[in-house]
Amino acid sequence: MRDAQPKAIYLKDYQQPDYWIERTELTFELQDEYTLVTAQLDCVRNEQAQPGAALLLAGQDLELLSLVLDGQPLTAGQYETGEESLTVHGLQERSQLEIQTRIYPAKNTALEGLYRSGGMYCTQCEAEGFRRITYYLDRPDVMSVFTTHIIADAAQFPVLLSNGNLVADCVDDGLHKVTWHDPHKKPAYLFALVAGDLRVKEDRFTTMNGRDVALKIFVEPQNIDKTDYALDALKRSMRWDEETYGREYDLDIFMIVAVDDFNMGAMENKGLNIFNSSCVLANPATATDAAYQRIEAIVAHEYFHNWSGNRVTCRDWFQLSLKEGFTVFRDACFSADMNSATVKRIEDANIMRTVQFAEDGGPMAHPVQPDSFIEISNFYTVTIYEKGSEVVGMLHKILGKDGFRKGSDLYFERHDGQAVTIYDFVQAMEDANHVDLTLFKRWYKQAGTPVVTVNSEYDADAQQLRLTLSQRCPDTPGQSNKLAQWIPVQLGLIGADGQDLAIDVEPAAAWTESSQVLHLTEAEQTFVFNGISEQPRLSLFRDFSAPVKVEFEQSADDLLFLLQHDSDGFNRWDAGQRLMLSWISAAQQGRFELLPQVRDVFARLLADESLDPAMVSCLLTLPSEAYIAEFSAQVDPLAIHAARKQVQQAIAASLVKEFSACYQRLQSTAAYAPVPAQMSARSLKNLALAYWVKGSADGLAQAVSQYRSADNMTDQMAALVAVVNSGASAQAEQLLGDFYQQWSQDALVVNQWLSVQAGSAELGRVEFIQQLLAHPAFDWRNPNKVRSVLGAFANQALCHFHREDGAGYRLLADAVLRLNDSNPQIAARLLTPLTKWRRLVPELSELMKAELQRIMQHDALSKDVYEVVSKSLI
Numbered sequence: 022m023r024d025a026q027p028k029a030i031y032l033k034d035y036q037q038p039d040y041w042i043e044r045t046e047l048t049f050e051l052q053d054e055y056t057l058v059t060a061q062l063d064c065v066r067n068e069q070a071q072p073g074a075a076l077l078l079a080g081q082d083l084e085l086l087s088l089v090l091d092g093q094p095l096t097a098g099q100y101e102t103g104e105e106s107l108t109v110h111g112l113q114e115r116s117q118l119e120i121q122t123r124i125y126p127a128k129n130t131a132l133e134g135l136y137r138s139g140g141m142y143c144t145q146c147e148a149e150g151f152r153r154i155t156y157y158l159d160r161p162d163v164m165s166v167f168t169t170h171i172i173a174d175a176a177q178f179p180v181l182l183s184n185g186n187l188v189a190d191c192v193d194d195g196l197h198k199v200t201w202h203d204p205h206k207k208p209a210y211l212f213a214l215v216a217g218d219l220r221v222k223e224d225r226f227t228t229m230n231g232r233d234v235a236l237k238i239f240v241e242p243q244n245i246d247k248t249d250y251a252l253d254a255l256k257r258s259m260r261w262d263e264e265t266y267g268r269e270y271d272l273d274i275f276m277i278v279a280v281d282d283f284n285m286g287a288m289e290n291k292g293l294n295i296f297n298s299s300c301v302l303a304n305p306a307t308a309t310d311a312a313y314q315r316i317e318a319i320v321a322h323e324y325f326h327n328w329s330g331n332r333v334t335c336r337d338w339f340q341l342s343l344k345e346g347f348t349v350f351r352d353a354c355f356s357a358d359m360n361s362a363t364v365k366r367i368e369d370a371n372i373m374r375t376v377q378f379a380e381d382g383g384p385m386a387h388p389v390q391p392d393s394f395i396e397i398s399n400f401y402t403v404t405i406y407e408k409g410s411e412v413v414g415m416l417h418k419i420l421g422k423d424g425f426r427k428g429s430d431l432y433f434e435r436h437d438g439q440a441v442t443i444y445d446f447v448q449a450m451e452d453a454n455h456v457d458l459t460l461f462k463r464w465y466k467q468a469g470t471p472v473v474t475v476n477s478e479y480d481a482d483a484q485q486l487r488l489t490l491s492q493r494c495p496d497t498p499g500q501s502n503k504l505a506q507w508i509p510v511q512l513g514l515i516g517a518d519g520q521d522l523a524i525d526v527e528p529a530a531a532w533t534e535s536s537q538v539l540h541l542t543e544a545e546q547t548f549v550f551n552g553i554s555e556q557p558r559l560s561l562f563r564d565f566s567a568p569v570k571v572e573f574e575q576s577a578d579d580l581l582f583l584l585q586h587d588s589d590g591f592n593r594w595d596a597g598q599r600l601m602l603s604w605i606s607a608a609q610q611g612r613f614e615l616l617p618q619v620r621d622v623f624a625r626l627l628a629d630e631s632l633d634p635a636m637v638s639c640l641l642t643l644p645s646e647a648y649i650a651e652f653s654a655q656v657d658p659l660a661i662h663a664a665r666k667q668v669q670q671a672i673a674a675s676l677v678k679e680f681s682a683c684y685q686r687l688q689s690t691a692a693y694a695p696v697p698a699q700m701s702a703r704s705l706k707n708l709a710l711a712y713w714v715k716g717s718a719d720g721l722a723q724a725v726s727q728y729r730s731a732d733n734m735t736d737q738m739a740a741l742v743a744v745v746n747s748g749a750s751a752q753a754e755q756l757l758g759d760f761y762q763q764w765s766q767d768a769l770v771v772n773q774w775l776s777v778q779a780g781s782a783e784l785g786r787v788e789f790i791q792q793l794l795a796h797p798a799f800d801w802r803n804p805n806k807v808r809s810v811l812g813a814f815a816n817q818a819l820c821h822f823h824r825e826d827g828a829g830y831r832l833l834a835d836a837v838l839r840l841n842d843s844n845p846q847i848a849a850r851l852l853t854p855l856t857k858w859r860r861l862v863p864e865l866s867e868l869m870k871a872e873l874q875r876i877m878q879h880d881a882l883s884k885d886v887y888e889v890v891s892k893s894l895i
């Protein structure tokens with residue numbers, strides 16, 4: 022596949038193209054074996070280009086059938102084709118180029134470009150998939166008005182969709198012919214086409230200016246009863262974006278299509294979002310509360326892209342976080358408004374600390390605005406998405422809600438219809454607020470997680486607290502000697518009564534009263550708090566105000582106090598997690614004991630009905646093994662597993678009565694609904710059940726009974742997981758068998774069944790994973806199934822993945838090599854756990870590295886896999 026070593030592309034080499042494409046008219050003739058694509062491109066020479074400049078188009082896996090320039094068929098010498106390009110000579114200032122290509126969607130297993138999923142056709146063009154459809158200027162700064170004709174067998178394809186408005190639709194001699202026209206200019210990555218025999222669920226939305234929009238969700242016939250929730254979430258998103266950002270929808274129709282084979286979560290194609298079916302379909306019997314919340318967030322995310330991504334798009338792919346970071350920030354605020362804001366913040370901080378900090382500390386570390394890449398698909402990362410969102414969130418904290426809104430208004434107004442850079446976004450924030458964000462911009466340029474060290478001294482005589490904060494940022498590949506970043510430290514000083522003390526700090530300019538934020542902008546700074554009449558407890562980085570690591574020794578007593586009394590919910594949780602981490606590390610050294618005062622605090626939390634149950638559930642959840650690993654200097658996964666289990670067992674055993682009482686109290690007879698109050702209660706109820714099962718046989722019996730009587734997937738799945746994790750293998754086997762019997766016809770539920778087993782410490786042994794891979798429910802071509810088995814195994818069943826003889830690593834490496842040919846994007850993503858070899862204890866580290874070297878020796882590596890493996894071995 023690969024002839025030479027793949028080359029890196031650099032941000033610094035960015036240049037505008039020599040031509041623009043004003044208008045793009047596409048005709049698709051869908052035939053059984055292949056599809057014919059005719060593209061008419063109205064090209065206009067860039068003012069900056071030389072007259073006579075050649076037109077250089079990208080193309081991949083295309084059969085070129087004909088080329089016509091301004092009505093004249095082109096002959097050899099007037100054009101050249103390369104491995105992945107087409108060069109055309111002889112264009113005028115304005116020329117029309119017509120290109121006919123043949124493509125083979127049924128053979129397209131990479132799921133980029135036009136492909137078949139089950140009986141339907143669909144597309145995925147971001148980032149560089151359009152070039153698998155036709156030769157094109159496949160780059161986001163080339164924006165064009167698209168008209169799309171689709172011709173297909175009428176019986177097989179009653180539904181034919183593309184972007185924009187339907188302008189023609191007829192059946193002629195057994196052929197279904199439609200034309201769609203999208204009046205908004207867009208880059209090719211937002212193009213979409215869908216063909217199939219689909220059912221539709223319809224609704225309407227009236228925009229803030231009274232415009233009527235048709236909303237349609239298209240699904241395969243068996244899924245029509247799983248569309249209500251997404252439709253509802255869509256309407257809530259549309260209203261929220263009007264109210265929060267003043268953004269109105271801009272077409273008369275908005276469509277969502279669910280497809281089973283999809284590399285990612287969903288795609289924001291203009292007016293025609295395409296979703297992984299797992300991120301849109303739900304009903305109470307088949308979807309858990311967690312799935313409902315994911316659906317709400319992703320529907321919102323894709324909808325919000327209509328402004329942050331589509332109306333204002335990216336100049337080049339180095340600016341990816343311009344749309345993704347901002348849009349994740351927008352969907353996070355939406356989810357926070359719809360549900361518990363604190364719980365959402367905790368979930369996001371958890372992802373940052375486990376996944377993003379790990380990426381920052383590994384071989385693929387890159388800035389939010391990367392300066393180079395080999396394969397752009399590898400840069401759809403937690404750094405671009407989640408850290409990008411955190412950076413936008415810091416701007417929100419620094420500028421305040423109103424200042425941020427002024428900035429976003431200016432950004433949308435100034436750049437509507439343009440392809441811009443991350444700095445255009447920051448510039449709008451600066452201009453609207455008359456602030457200088459030069460220092461802040463370092464967040465976009467520097468990779469790595471800053472570490473903030475805290476020192477505080479209380480002077481009772483002077484009634485002063487001196488707080489010294491210093492920051493450093495570790496080296497990352499290609500970057501050393503980093504500069505200080507602008508770190509917003511939201512904080513409180515807590516008195517003995519649990520109340521926040523009034524803040525009077527010097528220098529006063531470093532404090533923003535409205536957001537309670539202290540601005541750390543230098544490598545080291547000392548702040549003096551005056552009028553402090555008692556030694557306060559410090560609550561720092563409230564609400565996870567910056568994506569940093571904090572080095573700060575606080576006593577167990579202080580942490581227990583914060584866990585109970587901090588007015589900031591996030592820091593209550595954080596104090597609890599820090600305590601639990603200390604117990605786990607004590608357990609690793611064989612000296613852990615659950616103190617009676619801790620037990621009592623937990624008992625009180627469980628009984629406190631004034632608290633949000635979902636919050637209590639977070640407070641009592643142990644950090645995951647991956648989270649613990651991130652807080653360890655050298656990672657010994659088996660020791661972490663054993664220590665965590667010991668702490669979990671101790672909590673379960675000493676609070677059996679409290680967990681069972683909490684469980685009983687939260688039992689409900691109300692009909693299931695995916696609404697926040699119910700979801701919150703279920704999350705604590707099922708956490709209590711999980712502990713109760715570990716603590717006593719009664720708990721196990723109750724879990725089996727809940728499994729049998731559940732009328733919704735949340736309770737059924739929670740009971741199943743509790744039984745599987747209890748180690749009661751006979752009951753587990755029985756329930757898993759029943760579950761498969763009940764749900765074998767529902768692919769999304771079967772995927773959950775695969776993942777519960779593959780990710781379980783009790784079951785997920787290497788030999789068992791091999792059995793799952795051979796199970797009729799498994800399919801190598803379907804990314805959701807690959808993630809359900811191999812993703813769950815390598816990211817969750819850590820005690821088996823890190824088996825002493827390296828068999829877990831070998832299994833994953835074999836899977837990567839197998840997927841390398843058929844689906845490189847998925848192959849490269851699966852590799853992530855193998856990139857962490859440097860952090861492991863020496864024996865495991867060597868075994869893991871050996872598997873990377875084995876992959877590297879393969880002589881036909883895709884760019885995707887090559888980039889990750891080669892960077893991991895440097």
Ligand code: TRP
Pocket residue numbers: 145147148284285286287288289322323345398401
């Ligand atoms: N833009 C999409 C989103 O975040 C991401 C995406 C969907 C994607 N499918 C993809 C990225 C395939 C790369 C390849 O909403």
Ligand code: ZN
Pocket residue numbers: 322326344345348
């Ligand atoms: Zn996105």
